[in-house]
Structures are given as structure tokens and as C-alpha cells.
Amino acid sequence: MQVTHSQEGNITILHLEGKFNANAVSSVKKKVNQLIAENYVLLIFDYSKVDFVDSSGLGCMLSCLNLLKSKNGNLKVAGMSVKVRSVFELIQMHKIFESFETTTDALQGY
Amino acid sequence: METYQIELSNDLSQLDTATKFVTHLLEKNLHNPEKEKNIDDIELVISEACTNAFKYSDKTKNETIKLEINLNQTSIEVKLQSPGENKYIESIQNPSIAHNESGGNGNFIMKALTDEIQGQNIDQSFILTFKKKF
Numbered sequence: 001m002q003v004t005h006s007q008e009g010n011i012t013i014l015h016l017e018g019k020f021n022a023n024a025v026s027s028v029k030k031k032v033n034q035l036i037a038e039n040y041v042l043l044i045f046d047y048s049k050v051d052f053v054d055s056s057g058l059g060c061m062l063s064c065l066n067l068l069k070s071k072n073g074n075l076k077v078a079g080m081s082v083k084v085r086s087v088f089e090l091i092q093m094h095k096i097f098e099s100f101e102t103t104t105d106a107l108q109g110y
Numbered sequence: 111m112e113t114y115q116i117e118l119s120n121d122l123s124q125l126d127t128a129t130k131f132v133t134h135l136l137e138k139n140l141h142n143p144e145k146e147k148n149i150d151d152i153e154l155v156i157s158e159a160c161t162n163a164f165k166y167s168d169k170t171k172n173e174t175i176k177l178e179i180n181l182n183q184t185s186i187e188v189k190l191q192s193p194g195e196n197k198y199i200e201s202i203q204n205p206s207i208a209h210n211e212s213g214g215n216g217n218f219i220m221k222a223l224t225d226e227i228q229g230q231n232i233d234q235s236f237i238l239t240f241k242k243k244f
Contacts, residue, residue, distance in 0.1 A: 021125060021126075021157055021161065022125060022164075022165070023122060023123070023125055023126070052154075052157070054158055054161065054216070054219070055158060055161075055214075055215040055216040055219055056161055056216070058215065059214075059215065083150050086150075087154060087219070090219060091207050091219065092207055
């Protein structure tokens with residue numbers, strides 16, 4: 001999975017592209033750790049180009065949320081497809097994460 | 111029922127190969143109104159099952175992961191064999207949502223999206239089987 005990021009003030013949007021499975025976990029965590037080291041702790045995961053997610057990907061996201069919160073930060077999600085959202089809701093992650101239709105909406109959510 | 115098999119080297123880098131093998135079979139052979147939903151569900155279950163196999167199987171045995179698919183228009187049966195015994199077999203039969211960042215939800219997903227699932231330790235191997243009706 002490709003992981004890039006863009007900056008909107010002190011909020012970082014992490015653009016994910018591809019399959020968010022066990023093979024993607026290390027690259028996502030590495031990027032998040034880099035951002036935290038640079039004091040960027042308000043994140044949005046942009047799922048608009050993610051075509052698949054499983055428990056490894058969602059577990060990684062939960063791990064990132066817990067780490068960010070320990071640094072007084074936060075993580076919101078945006079742009080989930082119907083397919084991805086169904087997995088998100090199946091394991092009740094929607095009760096833990098704030099989710100938005102678009103990254104614009106998520107930015108306004110901060 | 112048609113039977114399809116693939117053997118994979120015991121490495122997480124083979125995860126996409128495993129899921130593509132199964133989704134390709136379903137794309138080619140399944141013809142029903144719920145086809146896309148069926149493929150999405152099976153792709154997810156295969157990803158969860160294979161991830162567990164690649165992560166937790168015994169790598170010292172230097173053996174492959176074996177995936178067998180039995181498929182017709184009304185159902186799929188999958189058998190996944192990995193080297194070494196599984197110590198957490200009970201959690202497959204009785205999964206829960208763990209909300210645990212290190213794991214716990216994969217078994218829940220597999221059970222939620224299949225009609226039958228079971229794991230057995232046989233002759234130093236772990237065999238996971240599941241069935242789903244379309």
C-alpha cells in the first residue's frame with residue numbers, strides 16, 4: 001500500500017492507497033511515528049483510495065490512535081467506501097473513530 | 111464442486127497471491143446476484159485466515175501453506191493447512207471483538223462472514239476449514 005501525506009496547518013492528512021492489510025502495517029506505523037517525532041499529532045486517514053481493509057489494518061489504525069492520544073493528539077478517518085465501511089462497522093470501530101465523508105469534512109471536524 | 115489448490119511459501123509476502131487466487135476464481139466462476147458481496151466477504155475471510163497462518167505457523171518446519179478451494183454456484187468450502195499446531199484454537203470457535211490493537215478481531219470476522227468454521231490440530235499441522243453458502 002502507498003502512503004503519502006499532505007499538510008493543512010497543524011493537521012496531517014495521510015493518503016492511503018491500495019490494500020490496508022498486514023503487509024501495509026509497518027509502512028503506516030513508520031509514517032505515523034515520523035509525524036509524531038515532528039510534533040504532528042492531529043491526523044486524518046484518507047481512505048478514499050483504499051480498496052480493502054482487514055483486522056490487521058484496523059488494528060494498526062487503533063494502535064496509531066492510542067499512540068497519538070498519548071501525545072495529546074487524535075486520529076479521524078475520511079472517505080471510506082461502502083465495502084471498507086462495512087468491515088469498520090462489523091468490528092465496531094465506528095464507536096471508536098470519528099468518520100467523515102471527505103477529508104474536507106474531517107478537517108472541519110478538528 | 112470444482113476443486114482448486116495452491117501452495118504458498120510460508121511468508122506474509124504471499125498474502126496478496128493467496129487472496130488474488132481466490133478472488134480470481136470467484137470472479138470467473140460465480141454467477142449470482144450477490145456476486146460482488148460474496149467475493150468481498152470471501153476475500154476478507156481468506157485474508158484473515160492466511161494472515162494468521164503466515165504469522166503464527168511454525169516457520170522452522172520449512173513447509174508450505176496449502177490452500178484448497180471447493181466451489182460451486184451455491185457454496186464455497188475452503189481448507190487451509192499450515193505447519194505447526196495452533197495454540198489458540200479455542201478462539202476460533204468462540205471469537206470476540208477484542209478491540210485489541212495487536213489482534214483479536216480476525217477470528218471474529220471469519221466467524222461472522224462464514225456459515226461454518228473450525229480449526230483442528232492434526233499431525234503437527236493446523237487445518238482451518240470454513241464453508242459459506244451463496
